[in-house]
Amino acid sequence: MHTEKKELSILTQVNLQYIFTGSCFAISGIVGFFDTLPTLIINVVTALLAVCCLAHVMVARKEMDDEMSKEHLQRAQATVLTWSQMILALGFAVPLILRFADVQAQIGKTVTLCNMFLLILGMQHIATGLLFRRYEKEGY
Amino acid sequence: MPVLKTRIHELRKARNMQQLELAELVGVRRETIGNLENGKYNPSLKLAMDIAKVFELPVEEIFFFEGQE
Numbered sequence: 056m057h058t059e060k061k062e063l064s065i066l067t068q069v070n071l072q073y074i075f076t077g078s079c080f081a082i083s084g085i086v087g088f089f090d091t092l093p094t095l096i097i098n099v100v101t102a103l104l105a106v107c108c109l110a111h112v113m114v115a116r117k118e119m120d121d122e123m124s125k126e127h128l129q130r131a132q133a134t135v136l137t138w139s140q141m142i143l144a145l146g147f148a149v150p151l152i153l154r155f156a157d158v159q160a161q162i163g164k165t166v167t168l169c170n171m172f173l174l175i176l177g178m179q180h181i182a183t184g185l186l187f188r189r190y191e192k193e194g195y
Numbered sequence: 196m197p198v199l200k201t202r203i204h205e206l207r208k209a210r211n212m213q214q215l216e217l218a219e220l221v222g223v224r225r226e227t228i229g230n231l232e233n234g235k236y237n238p239s240l241k242l243a244m245d246i247a248k249v250f251e252l253p254v255e256e257i258f259f260f261e262g263q264e
Contacts, residue, residue: 065224118224121222121223121224121227122223122227122238122239122241122242123223123224123226123227123230123236124224124227191226191230193235194230194233194234194235194236
């Protein structure tokens with residue numbers, strides 16, 4: 056029987072490492088705003104899924120990257136870094152806006168950049184993965 | 196800005212070569228050759244020279260700027 060392990064393509068690696076893991080981080084970040092048992096369970100499950108996914112990408116047989124995939128990933132990361140700087144700058148204004156809109160009173164929790172960390176990290180990962188996919192498909 | 200064009204597709208077809216074969220000969224992925232042929236990616240000098248070596252032609256006969264054919 057042919058049992059050779061199939062290697063993970065670059066696109067699958069990026070899907071798992073950035074888009075899937077990023078989604079897990081983002082879900083953790085969102086449910087982290089609520090201190091209830093179900094949200095705690097969701098937090099643990101998403102964290103475990105993210106760890107399993109990253110471990111799988113690390114140990115699996117992988118397709119070697121080449122100059123185009125390296126360049127596209129670097130470009131996607133650089134673009135996301137620029138956006139992140141802008142969003143973080145805006146992030147300082149968000150707590151003020153939320154306080155003004157009385158959102159914090161409604162959810163019963165103080166919203167700060169610190170507890171938005173996982174959400175921001177997740178969005179960064181997702182954006183990097185999606186941009187990489189776009190560059191691979193359409194160029195830039 | 197001038198657009199870099201290539202004759203890779205034409206040269207490959209003339210030699211009855213698949214994208215994957217060329218990709219393996221120059222050490223890149225098949226997708227990279229596809230994007231090169233479609234003008235969606237500009238190669239490094241090393242990749243351009245490796246491709247030229249495969250086709251046994253000077254680099255400038257494979258890569259050229261639009262309007263300079």
